[in-house]
Amino acid sequence: MNSDIWNPGWDDPFGPTAESDDEYAELIEALRAVQEAVTRSRPTPRAAAATAAVLREIGSAMxxxxxxxxxxIAGKRWDLPGHGQALAPPVHLDEITETAAVGRVTVNRFHSGRYAMNGGVAPLIFDEILARLANHDRPWARTARLAVDFRAPAPLYTELTVTARLVRQQGRKRFLYGALHHHDLLLAEAEGLWIELKPEQTQDISRELKEVGG
Known part of the structure; x- marks a missing residue:
């Protein structure tokens, strides 16, 4: 058993992704399948109640x-498309350099906004690839600004190309640009700013807030 699979850390190697059939990868794929199936369904009240009961049992088990x-583990399986989370469509990373990245993503009905990708999904995709490039072999930075311009509806069930580029770095500020294409058609583009954190800013903020709140 590969211990890295079950004990992942926050350090992102940011390399090309690979398919995997280990138990955790299967768990996330099953979760995505449930999300998609529920979105596509029109269950009877009895079926909806029965399914809710099963999902509650799964939640209790987890x-x-x-x-x-x-x-x-969730969100830290850097080797997997989507790095082990089921919130955003999984981005498959193909090409990585210090200043650029190229990936692929397919959007299904769970992320639909009426026959095309929901507008709120594009920022998730861009933040995935841009943030990881911003932090590639660099001290940890957080998203400070992400502006998305939509140029055309993004089709469902179709492989799209997403690219990222580090435009420049100015002190602790890192400026990045991203684009989403269907072949030669520009669907959306993004400009973002990431701020390198100071050492004291890398700790668990939620824990601090709980301590302050008692």
Whole structure:
């Protein structure tokens, strides 16, 4: 068993992604499949209630394994498309350099906004690839600004190309640009700013807030 799979850290190697059939990868794929199936369905009240009961059972079963954010696996499986989370469409990374990245993403009905990709999904996709490029072999930075311009509806069930480019770095500020294409058609583009954190800003903010609030 590869211990890195079950004990991932926050350090993102930011390399090309690979498909995997290990148990955790299967869990996330199953979760995505449920999200898609529920979105596509029109269940009867009885079926909806029965399915809700099953999902609550699954939630209770997973609650037995709850850990702190530093110990969780979700969002830190850097080798997988989507790095082990089911919120945003999984981005497959193909080409990585110090200043650029190229990936692929397919949007299904769970992320639809009436026959095309929901407008709120594009920022998720851009933040995924731009933030990871911003932090590639650099001290940790957080998203300070992300502006998205929509140029054309993004089709569903179709592989789209997403690109990222580090435009410049100015002190602790990192400026990036991203684009989403369907072949030669520009669907959306983004400009973002990431701010390199000071050492004292890299700790668990939620824990601090709980301590202040008592």
């Amino acid at each position: 609650a037995e394994f709850e850990v702190g954010e530093d110990e969780q």
